[in-house]
Amino acid sequence: MNLQEFLDFNTICPMCASTSLVTIFHSPKKQFLIETAAEISVTMDMKAISSYGNDRNYEIEFVFNKQNNSYVIEFHHPKGNNFDGHRIDDYISINMIDRFKKFDFNHKGYRFTRKCEDCLKYEYHSGDFKLDYKTLNIGELFITSESYFLYNEYKNIEYHLLNTYHPIYTPFSVLQYGVRTIKTNYHLLDHLQLPLIKFTTKEKMLEKFEKLVLFS
Ligand SMILES: [Zn+2]
Numbered sequence: 001m002n003l004q005e006f007l008d009f010n011t012i013c014p015m016c017a018s019t020s021l022v023t024i025f026h027s028p029k030k031q032f033l034i035e036t037a038a039e040i041s042v043t044m045d046m047k048a049i050s051s052y053g054n055d056r057n058y059e060i061e062f063v064f065n066k067q068n069n070s071y072v073i074e075f076h077h078p079k080g081n082n083f084d085g086h087r088i089d090d091y092i093s094i095n096m097i098d099r100f101k102k103f104d105f106n107h108k109g110y111r112f113t114r115k116c117e118d119c120l121k122y123e124y125h126s127g128d129f130k131l132d133y134k135t136l137n138i139g140e141l142f143i144t145s146e147s148y149f150l151y152n153e154y155k156n157i158e159y160h161l162l163n164t165y166h167p168i169y170t171p172f173s174v175l176q177y178g179v180r181t182i183k184t185n186y187h188l189l190d191h192l193q194l195p196l197i198k199f200t201t202k203e204k205m206l207e208k209f210e211k212l213v214l215f216s
Contacts, residue, residue: 001140001141001142001143002066002067002068002069002141003040003064003065003066003067003069003112003138003141004066004067005141006112006114006126006141006143007023007035007066007114009114009124009143010114010124010146013116013118013119013121013122014122014148014199014202015116015119015121015122015148015149015150015202016116016118016119016121016122018116018118018119020116020117020118021114021115021116021117022114022115022116022117023035023040023112023113023114024112024113024114024115025040025042025062025064025110025112026042026107026110026111028113028115030044030045031043031044032044038065038066038067039063039064039065039066040063040064040066041061041062041063041064042061042062042064043059043060043061043062043076044059044060044061044062045057045059046058046059046060046099046103057078057079058075058076058077058078058088058096059075059076059077059078059079059085060073060074060075060076060100060103061073061074061075061076061087064138068137069137069138069139069140069141070136070137070138071131071136071137071138072136073100073131074087074088075087075088075092075096075100076088104131109128109129109130110128110129110130110131110138111125111126111127111128111129111144112125112126112141113125113126120149121148121149121150121151122146122147122148122149123146123147124143124145124146124147125143125144125145125146125147126141126142126143126144127141127142127144127166128144129141142165142166143165144164144165144166145162145163145164145165146162146163146199147160147161147162147163148160148161148162148163148199148205150202150205150206150209152206152210155176156176157174157175157176157189157213158174158175158176159172159173159174159175159205159206159209159213160172160173160174160175161194161197161205161209163196163197163199165196168196169193170193170194170195170196170197171191171192171193171194172190172191172192172193172194172209172212173188173190173191174188174189174190174191174209174213175187175188175189176189189213190213192212194212
């Protein structure tokens with residue numbers, strides 16, 4: 001599928017019905033993403049990527065075409081100096097290109113994620129891809145997984161279902177939170193491998209998971 005189809009795969013959060021799923025490239029940290037009708041542009045600070053050499057504040061911008069999955073990489077001047085974030089059109093040093101290649105190598109691969117930022121209980125992912133410098137195209141995208149978090153407030157238990165499609169496997173975890181439901185303070189109560197579960201409604205899923213845990 002092309003990037004537009006990936007974005008359209010789900011536009012409404014199945015957990016809270018929010019229509020504001022956000023798009024994330026690679027990692028939500030240290031990026032600035034703009035979506036237009038035709039493109040997605042992601043800007044990252046070189047300073048965040050690497051701390052060696054000069055040019056450390058230059059920015060990298062990835063511009064993805066939503067229809068044909070092609071992309072371009074652009075370099076920008078650091079913000080705050082005379083050129084204040086302007087694109088570098090005339091001269092890109094070998095040093096900057098080397099730095100970029102190292103940064104790209106460190107990332108190992110990329111993927112797109114769509115996540116509900118209203119409830120934080122649903123997200124879906126593309127498969128991993130590498131940046132092919134020859135074709136300048138990220139290739140066909142596919143949905144590799146969907147992740148659902150369902151919370152039972154009476155038991156202070158959260159169910160996490162990860163439907164994974166390539167290859168198919170479905171890990172299911174049951175987490176019990178400690179005091180004040182601090183996210184990092186939890187016990188893994190159970191972990192199962194399930195057949196793919198088609199998501200229906202939050203209520204029906206909760207019911208299903210309650211039974212699963214009962215008999216596991
Ligand atoms: Zn939501």
